[in-house]
Amino acid sequence: MDRKSGSSKRDRRTIEKERRNKMKDLYSQLNSLVPHDHTSSSRTIQDQLGDATNYIMQLQGNVENLRQTRDDLRGNGATNGGGRGGSSGGNSNSSSSSSVQIQVNENENTVVVTLMTTLECQFVFTEAVRILHEEKAEVVNASYSVSENIVFHTIHAQMGEYASIERITERLKRFEL
Template identity: 35%
Template sequence: MERKPGSSRADRKTTERNRRNQMKALFSKLHSLVPPQSPRESTLSQPDQLSQAANYIKNLQVKVEKMREQKERLLEIEKISTSMKNGEMIGFKSPEIRIQKMGSILEVVLVSGLDGQFMFNETVRVIYEEGADIVNASFSNVGDAMLHTIHAKVEDGDSSDERVSQKLQKIVNDAYGASS
Protein backbone atom coordinates (compact mmCIF):
# COMPACT_ATOMS: atom_id res chain seq x y z
CA MET A 1 0.00 0.00 0.00
CA GLU A 2 1.42 3.31 -1.05
CA ARG A 3 1.00 6.51 0.85
CA LYS A 4 0.48 9.78 -0.78
CA PRO A 5 2.92 12.32 0.61
CA GLY A 6 0.25 15.02 0.73
CA SER A 7 -2.28 13.01 2.78
CA SER A 8 0.13 12.40 5.67
CA ARG A 9 0.90 16.09 5.85
CA ALA A 10 -2.82 16.93 5.75
CA ASP A 11 -3.49 14.46 8.59
CA ARG A 12 -0.80 16.09 10.71
CA LYS A 13 -2.16 19.56 9.98
CA THR A 14 -5.69 18.45 10.90
CA THR A 15 -4.46 16.77 14.09
CA GLU A 16 -2.47 19.87 15.06
CA ARG A 17 -5.43 22.18 14.30
CA ASN A 18 -7.69 20.00 16.46
CA ARG A 19 -5.13 20.05 19.28
CA ARG A 20 -4.87 23.86 19.09
CA ASN A 21 -8.66 24.23 19.08
CA GLN A 22 -8.96 21.92 22.08
CA MET A 23 -6.25 23.86 23.97
CA LYS A 24 -7.97 27.15 23.10
CA ALA A 25 -11.27 25.81 24.44
CA LEU A 26 -9.56 24.63 27.64
CA PHE A 27 -7.84 28.03 28.11
CA SER A 28 -11.18 29.73 27.63
CA LYS A 29 -12.87 27.43 30.15
CA LEU A 30 -10.10 28.02 32.72
CA HIS A 31 -10.25 31.78 32.21
CA SER A 32 -14.04 31.76 32.66
CA LEU A 33 -13.61 30.11 36.10
CA VAL A 34 -11.31 32.87 37.40
CA PRO A 35 -13.20 35.92 38.71
CA PRO A 36 -12.40 39.11 36.79
CA GLN A 37 -9.72 41.25 38.42
CA SER A 38 -9.85 44.34 36.20
CA PRO A 39 -11.87 45.76 33.27
CA ARG A 40 -8.96 45.33 30.80
CA GLU A 41 -8.83 41.61 31.56
CA SER A 42 -10.59 40.61 28.34
CA THR A 43 -7.48 41.69 26.41
CA LEU A 44 -5.04 39.50 28.37
CA SER A 45 -2.85 37.13 26.40
CA GLN A 46 -3.12 33.40 27.05
CA PRO A 47 0.12 33.27 29.07
CA ASP A 48 -1.18 36.16 31.22
CA GLN A 49 -4.50 34.36 31.65
CA LEU A 50 -2.66 31.21 32.75
CA SER A 51 -0.53 33.21 35.17
CA GLN A 52 -3.63 34.88 36.60
CA ALA A 53 -5.37 31.50 37.02
CA ALA A 54 -2.29 30.03 38.74
CA ASN A 55 -2.13 32.99 41.16
CA TYR A 56 -5.86 32.69 41.86
CA ILE A 57 -5.50 28.98 42.66
CA LYS A 58 -2.52 29.65 44.96
CA ASN A 59 -4.51 32.35 46.81
CA LEU A 60 -7.43 29.94 47.21
CA GLN A 61 -5.08 27.32 48.66
CA VAL A 62 -3.78 29.83 51.24
CA LYS A 63 -7.36 30.82 52.17
CA VAL A 64 -8.40 27.19 52.53
CA GLU A 65 -5.43 26.47 54.81
CA LYS A 66 -6.21 29.51 57.00
CA MET A 67 -9.86 28.46 57.23
CA ARG A 68 -8.83 24.89 58.15
CA GLU A 69 -6.61 26.22 60.96
CA GLN A 70 -9.39 28.51 62.21
CA LYS A 71 -11.84 25.59 62.16
CA GLU A 72 -9.43 23.46 64.22
CA ARG A 73 -9.04 26.27 66.79
CA LEU A 74 -12.80 26.75 67.03
CA LEU A 75 -13.39 23.01 67.42
CA GLU A 76 -10.79 22.89 70.20
CA ILE A 77 -12.47 25.80 71.99
CA GLU A 78 -15.86 24.10 71.63
CA LYS A 79 -14.41 20.82 72.93
CA ILE A 80 -12.92 22.50 76.01
CA SER A 81 -16.06 24.51 76.63
CA THR A 82 -18.31 21.46 76.31
CA SER A 83 -16.13 19.35 78.58
CA MET A 84 -16.23 22.03 81.29
CA LYS A 85 -19.94 22.88 81.16
CA ASN A 86 -21.28 19.73 82.85
CA GLY A 87 -24.71 20.48 81.42
CA GLU A 88 -25.21 23.75 83.30
CA MET A 89 -25.41 27.28 81.99
CA ILE A 90 -21.83 28.39 82.46
CA GLY A 91 -22.78 32.04 82.80
CA PHE A 92 -24.51 31.23 86.10
CA LYS A 93 -21.94 29.06 87.86
CA SER A 94 -18.49 29.45 89.30
CA PRO A 95 -15.47 29.53 86.99
CA GLU A 96 -13.68 26.35 86.09
CA ILE A 97 -9.92 26.12 85.80
CA ARG A 98 -7.77 23.52 84.07
CA ILE A 99 -4.01 23.64 84.52
CA GLN A 100 -1.62 21.56 82.49
CA LYS A 101 2.17 21.57 82.57
CA MET A 102 3.94 20.79 79.31
CA GLY A 103 7.66 20.87 79.93
CA SER A 104 8.54 24.41 80.95
CA ILE A 105 5.17 25.80 79.78
CA LEU A 106 2.22 26.06 82.13
CA GLU A 107 -1.15 26.27 80.35
CA VAL A 108 -4.03 27.68 82.36
CA VAL A 109 -7.51 27.47 80.83
CA LEU A 110 -10.16 29.47 82.65
CA VAL A 111 -13.82 29.14 81.68
CA SER A 112 -16.09 31.67 83.32
CA GLY A 113 -19.33 33.51 82.80
CA LEU A 114 -19.34 36.66 80.74
CA ASP A 115 -18.54 38.59 83.92
CA GLY A 116 -15.32 36.61 84.46
CA GLN A 117 -12.86 39.49 84.07
CA PHE A 118 -12.22 39.42 87.83
CA MET A 119 -11.17 35.75 87.65
CA PHE A 120 -8.90 36.43 84.69
CA ASN A 121 -7.17 39.26 86.57
CA GLU A 122 -6.79 37.09 89.66
CA THR A 123 -5.40 34.23 87.56
CA VAL A 124 -2.76 36.51 86.01
CA ARG A 125 -1.87 37.88 89.46
CA VAL A 126 -1.42 34.38 90.93
CA ILE A 127 0.74 33.25 88.00
CA TYR A 128 3.02 36.27 88.44
CA GLU A 129 3.19 35.77 92.23
CA GLU A 130 4.41 32.22 91.63
CA GLY A 131 7.30 33.53 89.53
CA ALA A 132 6.08 32.38 86.12
CA ASP A 133 6.46 34.63 83.07
CA ILE A 134 3.33 34.89 80.95
CA VAL A 135 4.21 34.18 77.34
CA ASN A 136 0.76 34.83 75.88
CA ALA A 137 -2.88 35.11 76.87
CA SER A 138 -5.99 34.92 74.74
CA PHE A 139 -9.72 34.80 75.21
CA SER A 140 -12.77 33.75 73.26
CA ASN A 141 -16.43 34.36 73.77
CA VAL A 142 -18.18 30.99 73.46
CA GLY A 143 -21.93 31.38 73.82
CA ASP A 144 -22.55 32.67 77.34
CA ALA A 145 -19.02 31.89 78.51
CA MET A 146 -15.57 33.39 78.32
CA LEU A 147 -12.68 31.04 77.61
CA HIS A 148 -9.30 32.43 78.69
CA THR A 149 -6.09 30.60 77.81
CA ILE A 150 -2.82 31.66 79.42
CA HIS A 151 0.61 30.21 78.66
CA ALA A 152 3.37 30.90 81.17
CA LYS A 153 7.01 29.83 81.26
CA VAL A 154 8.13 28.17 84.51
CA GLU A 155 11.44 26.83 85.72
CA ASP A 156 12.12 23.13 85.05
CA GLY A 157 11.37 20.98 88.08
CA ASP A 158 9.21 23.75 89.53
CA SER A 159 5.88 22.78 91.09
CA SER A 160 4.23 26.05 90.02
CA ASP A 161 1.32 24.18 88.50
CA GLU A 162 0.33 22.69 91.86
CA ARG A 163 0.69 25.99 93.75
CA VAL A 164 -1.15 27.97 91.05
CA SER A 165 -3.93 25.37 91.04
CA GLN A 166 -4.31 25.44 94.83
CA LYS A 167 -4.38 29.24 95.00
CA LEU A 168 -6.86 29.57 92.14
CA GLN A 169 -9.17 26.92 93.61
CA LYS A 170 -9.07 28.80 96.91
CA ILE A 171 -9.99 32.07 95.14
CA VAL A 172 -12.89 30.34 93.35
CA ASN A 173 -14.13 28.76 96.58
CA ASP A 174 -13.82 32.02 98.53
CA ALA A 175 -15.51 34.15 95.85
CA TYR A 176 -18.20 31.72 94.68
CA GLY A 177 -18.69 29.44 97.70
CA ALA A 178 -17.65 25.81 97.99
CA SER A 179 -21.11 24.61 96.89
CA SER A 180 -20.18 24.19 93.23
Protein backbone atom coordinates (compact mmCIF):
# COMPACT_ATOMS: atom_id res chain seq x y z
CA MET A 1 0.00 0.00 0.00
CA ASP A 2 2.91 2.31 0.74
CA ARG A 3 4.37 1.74 -2.69
CA LYS A 4 1.06 2.52 -4.35
CA SER A 5 0.59 5.79 -2.48
CA GLY A 6 4.26 6.71 -3.09
CA SER A 7 4.02 6.06 -6.82
CA SER A 8 0.67 7.82 -6.92
CA LYS A 9 2.23 10.83 -5.19
CA ARG A 10 5.11 10.81 -7.64
CA ASP A 11 2.75 10.57 -10.56
CA ARG A 12 0.83 13.58 -9.29
CA ARG A 13 4.10 15.48 -8.86
CA THR A 14 5.18 14.55 -12.37
CA ILE A 15 1.80 15.47 -13.78
CA GLU A 16 1.84 18.80 -11.94
CA LYS A 17 5.39 19.54 -13.12
CA GLU A 18 4.41 18.78 -16.71
CA ARG A 19 1.35 21.01 -16.35
CA ARG A 20 3.49 23.88 -15.03
CA ASN A 21 6.01 23.42 -17.84
CA LYS A 22 3.22 23.40 -20.41
CA MET A 23 1.70 26.56 -18.89
CA LYS A 24 5.14 28.22 -18.93
CA ASP A 25 5.54 27.33 -22.62
CA LEU A 26 2.07 28.71 -23.40
CA TYR A 27 2.82 31.95 -21.49
CA SER A 28 6.03 32.28 -23.44
CA GLN A 29 4.27 31.73 -26.77
CA LEU A 30 1.57 34.25 -25.88
CA ASN A 31 4.15 36.79 -24.70
CA SER A 32 6.10 36.44 -27.96
CA LEU A 33 2.99 37.47 -29.93
CA VAL A 34 2.47 40.73 -28.01
CA PRO A 35 4.50 43.82 -29.02
CA HIS A 36 6.61 45.17 -26.17
CA ASP A 37 8.28 48.43 -25.38
CA HIS A 38 11.92 47.61 -24.81
CA THR A 39 12.23 49.85 -21.75
CA SER A 40 11.16 47.17 -19.28
CA SER A 41 13.31 44.05 -19.11
CA SER A 42 11.47 41.45 -17.02
CA ARG A 43 7.78 41.34 -16.28
CA THR A 44 5.73 39.04 -14.14
CA ILE A 45 3.45 36.50 -15.74
CA GLN A 46 0.45 38.44 -14.45
CA ASP A 47 1.77 41.59 -16.18
CA GLN A 48 2.40 39.64 -19.37
CA LEU A 49 -1.13 38.24 -19.29
CA GLY A 50 -2.51 41.72 -18.64
CA ASP A 51 -0.52 43.08 -21.60
CA ALA A 52 -1.77 40.25 -23.80
CA THR A 53 -5.37 40.85 -22.72
CA ASN A 54 -5.10 44.58 -23.43
CA TYR A 55 -3.46 43.91 -26.79
CA ILE A 56 -6.18 41.45 -27.80
CA MET A 57 -8.88 43.91 -26.77
CA GLN A 58 -7.13 46.63 -28.79
CA LEU A 59 -6.97 44.33 -31.81
CA GLN A 60 -10.66 43.49 -31.41
CA GLY A 61 -11.43 47.22 -31.36
CA ASN A 62 -9.31 47.73 -34.47
CA VAL A 63 -11.12 44.91 -36.25
CA GLU A 64 -14.48 46.37 -35.30
CA ASN A 65 -13.41 49.85 -36.49
CA LEU A 66 -12.15 48.39 -39.77
CA ARG A 67 -15.41 46.48 -40.24
CA GLN A 68 -17.38 49.65 -39.58
CA THR A 69 -15.22 51.60 -42.03
CA ARG A 70 -15.61 48.84 -44.63
CA ASP A 71 -19.36 48.78 -44.14
CA ASP A 72 -19.51 52.58 -44.32
CA LEU A 73 -17.49 52.56 -47.54
CA ARG A 74 -19.68 49.85 -49.03
CA GLY A 75 -22.79 51.72 -47.97
CA ASN A 76 -21.53 55.02 -49.42
CA GLY A 77 -20.57 53.36 -52.69
CA ALA A 78 -23.93 51.66 -53.21
CA THR A 79 -26.89 53.76 -54.16
CA ASN A 80 -29.63 51.31 -53.25
CA GLY A 81 -28.46 49.88 -49.96
CA GLY A 82 -27.37 46.45 -51.24
CA GLY A 83 -23.97 46.88 -49.63
CA ARG A 84 -22.76 43.30 -50.02
CA GLY A 85 -23.14 43.04 -53.76
CA GLY A 86 -20.42 43.94 -56.19
CA SER A 87 -17.40 46.17 -56.25
CA SER A 88 -19.14 49.38 -55.35
CA GLY A 89 -16.45 51.09 -53.26
CA GLY A 90 -13.47 51.03 -55.59
CA ASN A 91 -14.82 52.10 -58.93
CA SER A 92 -15.89 55.62 -58.08
CA ASN A 93 -12.52 57.24 -58.64
CA SER A 94 -13.22 58.55 -62.12
CA SER A 95 -15.64 61.28 -61.13
CA SER A 96 -14.05 62.60 -57.97
CA SER A 97 -10.28 62.03 -58.07
CA SER A 98 -9.78 65.81 -58.34
CA SER A 99 -11.44 66.23 -54.95
CA VAL A 100 -8.59 64.58 -53.03
CA GLN A 101 -5.94 66.41 -51.06
CA ILE A 102 -3.11 64.51 -49.39
CA GLN A 103 -0.49 65.70 -46.94
CA VAL A 104 2.37 63.48 -45.72
CA ASN A 105 4.46 64.45 -42.70
CA GLU A 106 7.41 62.49 -41.32
CA ASN A 107 8.71 62.72 -37.77
CA GLU A 108 11.64 60.42 -36.94
CA ASN A 109 10.26 56.90 -37.47
CA THR A 110 6.61 57.85 -37.85
CA VAL A 111 4.56 59.17 -40.72
CA VAL A 112 1.25 61.01 -40.54
CA VAL A 113 -0.92 60.94 -43.65
CA THR A 114 -3.80 63.42 -43.82
CA LEU A 115 -6.42 62.87 -46.51
CA MET A 116 -9.21 65.25 -47.38
CA THR A 117 -11.83 63.71 -49.66
CA THR A 118 -15.48 64.02 -50.53
CA LEU A 119 -17.96 61.42 -49.34
CA GLU A 120 -17.95 59.85 -52.81
CA CYS A 121 -14.16 59.46 -52.83
CA GLN A 122 -13.47 57.55 -49.63
CA PHE A 123 -11.79 54.65 -51.45
CA VAL A 124 -8.59 56.73 -51.21
CA PHE A 125 -8.41 55.93 -47.49
CA THR A 126 -8.36 52.19 -48.20
CA GLU A 127 -5.76 52.68 -50.90
CA ALA A 128 -3.60 54.81 -48.57
CA VAL A 129 -3.63 52.09 -45.91
CA ARG A 130 -2.78 49.49 -48.57
CA ILE A 131 0.14 51.59 -49.83
CA LEU A 132 1.49 52.09 -46.31
CA HIS A 133 1.28 48.35 -45.72
CA GLU A 134 3.02 47.55 -49.01
CA GLU A 135 5.78 50.04 -48.19
CA LYS A 136 6.45 48.32 -44.85
CA ALA A 137 4.90 51.00 -42.64
CA GLU A 138 2.66 49.69 -39.84
CA VAL A 139 -0.57 51.60 -39.33
CA VAL A 140 -0.83 52.40 -35.63
CA ASN A 141 -3.93 54.59 -35.62
CA ALA A 142 -6.46 55.82 -38.15
CA SER A 143 -9.34 58.20 -37.61
CA TYR A 144 -11.75 60.30 -39.60
CA SER A 145 -14.23 63.10 -39.20
CA VAL A 146 -16.94 64.34 -41.51
CA SER A 147 -17.98 67.92 -42.08
CA GLU A 148 -20.80 68.35 -44.60
CA ASN A 149 -19.52 66.60 -47.74
CA ILE A 150 -15.82 66.57 -46.73
CA VAL A 151 -14.13 63.65 -44.97
CA PHE A 152 -10.85 64.19 -43.12
CA HIS A 153 -8.80 61.02 -42.59
CA THR A 154 -5.68 60.91 -40.43
CA ILE A 155 -3.43 57.86 -40.52
CA HIS A 156 -0.50 57.42 -38.13
CA ALA A 157 2.05 54.78 -39.15
CA GLN A 158 5.32 53.49 -37.77
CA MET A 159 8.03 53.33 -40.43
CA GLY A 160 9.50 49.86 -40.87
CA GLU A 161 13.17 49.18 -41.44
CA TYR A 162 12.75 49.17 -45.22
CA ALA A 163 10.03 51.80 -45.50
CA SER A 164 10.73 54.78 -47.72
CA ILE A 165 8.94 58.08 -47.05
CA GLU A 166 9.77 59.21 -50.59
CA ARG A 167 8.08 56.18 -52.17
CA ILE A 168 5.09 56.49 -49.84
CA THR A 169 4.67 60.17 -50.67
CA GLU A 170 5.09 59.57 -54.39
CA ARG A 171 2.51 56.78 -54.46
CA LEU A 172 -0.01 58.70 -52.35
CA LYS A 173 0.32 61.88 -54.38
CA ARG A 174 -0.88 60.00 -57.48
CA PHE A 175 -4.42 60.36 -56.10
CA GLU A 176 -4.24 64.15 -56.25
CA LEU A 177 -4.95 65.90 -59.51
